[in-house]
Amino acid sequence: MRITVLGGGPGGYAAAFEAARLGAEVTLVEKERLGGTCLNWGCIPTKTILRSARIVADTRQAEEFGLQATVASVDVDRLRARKESVVDELVSQVESTAKRLKVRVVHGAGYLAGPKTVDVYCHDGSEEKIESDAIILATGSVVFKLPNIDHSLEGVWTSDDAVAIPEIPKNIVIIGGGVIGLEFACAYAAFGSRVTVVELVEQVLPGNDKRVVKLVQAKLEELGVQFFLGDAVETVERVDDRMVATLHSGTVLESDIVMSAVGRKPNSEGLGFSEAGIEMDRAAVKVDAFFRTNVGGVYAIGDLIGGMIPAHVAEDEGIAGARNAVAEIRGEEPAMTVRYDCVPACVYTFPEVGVVGTSRDSAKERGIDAVQAVAKFAANGKALGEGESDGFVQIVAEKGTGRILGCQIVGPHAVEIIHEVAIAMHHRMTVAEIAHAVHAHPTVSEVIKFAAQDAAAKCGV
Numbered sequence: 001m002r003i004t005v006l007g008g009g010p011g012g013y014a015a016a017f018e019a020a021r022l023g024a025e026v027t028l029v030e031k032e033r034l035g036g037t038c039l040n041w042g043c044i045p046t047k048t049i050l051r052s053a054r055i056v057a058d059t060r061q062a063e064e065f066g067l068q069a070t071v072a073s074v075d076v077d078r079l080r081a082r083k084e085s086v087v088d089e090l091v092s093q094v095e096s097t098a099k100r101l102k103v104r105v106v107h108g109a110g111y112l113a114g115p116k117t118v119d120v121y122c123h124d125g126s127e128e129k130i131e132s133d134a135i136i137l138a139t140g141s142v143v144f145k146l147p148n149i150d151h152s153l154e155g156v157w158t159s160d161d162a163v164a165i166p167e168i169p170k171n172i173v174i175i176g177g178g179v180i181g182l183e184f185a186c187a188y189a190a191f192g193s194r195v196t197v198v199e200l201v202e203q204v205l206p207g208n209d210k211r212v213v214k215l216v217q218a219k220l221e222e223l224g225v226q227f228f229l230g231d232a233v234e235t236v237e238r239v240d241d242r243m244v245a246t247l248h249s250g251t252v253l254e255s256d257i258v259m260s261a262v263g264r265k266p267n268s269e270g271l272g273f274s275e276a277g278i279e280m281d282r283a284a285v286k287v288d289a290f291f292r293t294n295v296g297g298v299y300a301i302g303d304l305i306g307g308m309i310p311a312h313v314a315e316d317e318g319i320a321g322a323r324n325a326v327a328e329i330r331g332e333e334p335a336m337t338v339r340y341d342c343v344p345a346c347v348y349t350f351p352e353v354g355v356v357g358t359s360r361d362s363a364k365e366r367g368i369d370a371v372q373a374v375a376k377f378a379a380n381g382k383a384l385g386e387g388e389s390d391g392f393v394q395i396v397a398e399k400g401t402g403r404i405l406g407c408q409i410v411g412p413h414a415v416e417i418i419h420e421v422a423i424a425m426h427h428r429m430t431v432a433e434i435a436h437a438v439h440a441h442p443t444v445s446e447v448i449k450f451a452a453q454d455a456a457a458k459c460g461v
Helices: 009-020 036-040 041-059 076-100 159-163 178-188 210-222 311-329 358-365 381-385 414-426 432-437 446-459
Strands: 004-007 024-029 106-116 118-120 127-131 134-137 141-143 156-158 171-175 196-197 227-228 234-239 244-249 250-255 257-260 264-266 298-300 346-347 350-358 370-376 392-398 405-411
Touching: 004 159, 004 311, 009 024, 009 036, 009 311, 036 041, 036 076, 036 311, 041 076, 041 178, 041 358, 106 127, 106 178, 134 311, 156 159, 159 171, 159 257, 171 178, 171 244, 171 250, 178 196, 178 210, 178 346, 178 358, 196 250, 196 311, 196 381, 210 227, 210 350, 210 392, 210 405, 244 446, 298 311, 346 414, 350 414, 358 370, 358 392, 358 405, 392 446, 405 446, 414 432, 414 446, 432 446
Parallel strands: 004 024, 004 134, 024 106, 134 298, 156 257, 171 196, 171 257, 196 227
Antiparallel strands: 106 118, 118 127, 141 264, 234 244, 244 250, 346 350, 350 405, 370 392, 392 405
């Protein structure tokens, strides 16, 4: 039972490790270091940088806590070194797991040469043809580059450049007010940069609940971030040693750096997918609910298939894809899918954002009689003591049944406590069941209990 996984990011290594645990002989092909975007250029390095930014922000507020302190300054070299050491540690742990599970790792550029064949152009100059009983495509995504911007210009960054921390610019224009743009806006503003965010639509964090968006934008404005919403960068030029961005509205912004943070796209170009007969949806590979492509024995997961792109989604899809591939090889029917309706999404701004499920407006658009209950951190002792009383927990539930439809949290530790609601949704619990569970005091998670109590009363359960 041989399985080859093409791509060693969170989805790819999760698939490889699960297949190995199930008894398969696994080969994992990766052209860079194991860990993919998440470990090397995305989730982990950005959160490490944001931790340093948070310390700087906290020292600015020291007097509010009865403390005398000098505002922390940034040592770029040491900040970069710490970020790289965290990344190196996690990558080494992935490598160790691969070795322990006897997953053979091949470093090189992989190419799908047929339904059961992967050609690898190895870093040492050699070539290898790998034949398998099943292949799992997990090549992830790449930075999307706006066609109207010359990314070769000095002073134009993508998120990959920003996470390398070449410098802390005095002024930076960030194109894109989504998760990537706002997290970097938060970090650079805390480090002392003058930050301007340009977003094409009329709100930051497009697609999120308006109450969430309003508070996040207000708190970033308190950090000094300026927003141009419903506008777009049309041209970027370098004039002497400055960057000049001209917006559709006619506004001209000067800065040291222009950073494009408009998202990512599936990494499928030049990898042989179409040539092997794989059905595509533009750059994304099309799959069914069990992550099967239209070609027998070939599965695809993660950013490559579009849809939700957080690393934790890719991991879950990787595990499901591996189990289904093993089942198919054994002559069984694939059975594992992913519950996307209860997958949490997180934004690591100051304050944090954690959301899961649907908003009340979206629920009503689907014909569901939904109620909404809100509890604020301003009434929470732990949040007040920590000086982070801005924000709220908002629970959406079905009237009459109390079935939890979604939750939006803005505030302290939001990315941690959202999981209580995600687990409740996964097990189809009601707001009454959360409300009846004893929560430790004082904790910020008590706000979830209070929101659930209010929701239960509104639902009549």
